[in-house]
Amino acid sequence: MSFLAESLSRIKPSSTIAATQRARNLAEQGRDVITLSTGEPDFDTPDNIRLAAIRAITQGRTRYTPTGGIPELRDAVARKFERENGLRFKREQIIVCSGGKHVISNAFMATLNPGDEVIIPAPYWVSYPELVALCNATSVVVPTFAASGLKLTAEALERHITPRTKWLVLNSPSNPSGAAYTRDELRALAEVLLRHPQVWTLCDDIYEHLVYDGFEFTTLAQVEPRLQDRVLTVNGVSKGYAMTGWRIGFAGGPAMLVKAMEMLQGQTTSAASSIAQWAAVEALNGPQDFIAPRREAFRERRDAVVARLNGCQGLSCAVPEGAFYVFPSCRGTIGKRAPGGKVIASDADFALELLNAEGVSVVHGEAFGAPGFFRISYASSMEQLMQACSRIERFCAALGR
Known part of the structure; x- marks a missing residue:
């Protein structure tokens, strides 16, 4: 008889938290990691x-x-x-x-x-x-x-x-x-x-x-x-x-x-x-006037990230109406071989190989019930987002048959 409650067998750990923790672990090992897996504004509380x-x-x-x-x-x-x-x-x-x-x-x-x-x-x-x-x-x-x-x-x-x-x-x-x-x-x-x-x-x-x-x-x-x-x-x-x-x-x-x-x-x-x-x-x-300029900053980041992702081989990304996420399809990369030698068979493989090869942390789409996609949070500085997009472009360009 298990000591733990049966109800625990019905649930899984949070995939978003797990992705962020993998990025933290790599960073602690000295890797240069850009974390785009966290759903958290980068602005300070007013x-x-x-x-x-x-x-x-x-x-x-x-x-x-x-x-x-x-x-x-x-x-x-x-x-x-x-x-x-x-x-x-x-x-x-x-x-x-x-x-x-x-x-x-x-x-x-x-x-x-x-x-x-x-x-x-x-x-x-x-x-x-x-x-x-x-x-x-x-x-x-x-x-x-x-x-x-x-x-x-x-x-x-x-x-x-x-x-x-x-x-x-x-x-x-x-x-x-x-x-x-x-x-x-x-x-x-x-x-x-x-x-x-x-x-x-x-x-x-x-x-x-x-x-x-x-x-x-x-x-x-x-x-x-x-x-x-x-x-x-x-x-x-x-x-x-x-x-x-x-x-x-x-x-x-x-x-x-x-x-x-x-x-x-x-x-x-x-x-x-x-x-x-x-x-x-x-x-x-209290005052609500800080919301509009922050929203505009998010919109600028969204537009820049969507444009860059749509220039990546094998990716396509729609323009979302809100939040601070984009949810691009990576179906065009399935079946290709990552720089580390692994054949990408799923969105989970794509996310893991991107992290291993380029140090960019994203969350795979299957975690959200949508295989073939991945999630990027653009709640980061424009400089960091553009650097991450350059790494994603490089990763996609390096994929081979």
């Missing part, structure tokens, strides 16, 4: 937010807080949802957790039973199916295609709904593809969901502020208010506010669900860090 955390410390705001978050932060989240998304929530409909992943795991653990199904469009963030598996439920992975911009269509959603479907997961803009749903695309999905009242939707909007070229961000409950009673809208301060290490995520949804999540949180982690919560109050209530 000064006013950091100062708010310092004030919280000096004012002694360092004790336990209510499990679902301090009232000031829950109210700030409610104002954010109304101001930016046209969604109205009462305080009891808001929960604050230790990061967006914590919000999602709370929601799944509070609702999923064995036999339940969760529809997850692929490519997907690596943690979605693992969190579903941890709850002993079933992920129904729905492939998406370039013709639909790597986004779920209404027809595909309809085909995959069964009486056991409990959740649909929508991540817009997407990690890893950067694809974002338009208002019309969300409305088409909403029409399907209205016909299936047993299906709830988890909208992961964590990259909301990072959309480009005039794209208008919208979220499902905003587009179709009739669905608001079965939508959990998830967001946080990690990406748009460069606060990944502060670990503050939040959500708005039906009070019944939020209460269940809060009860679960009270017996696991309890409240998020009090200091980080006060910093998040300042992030949401």
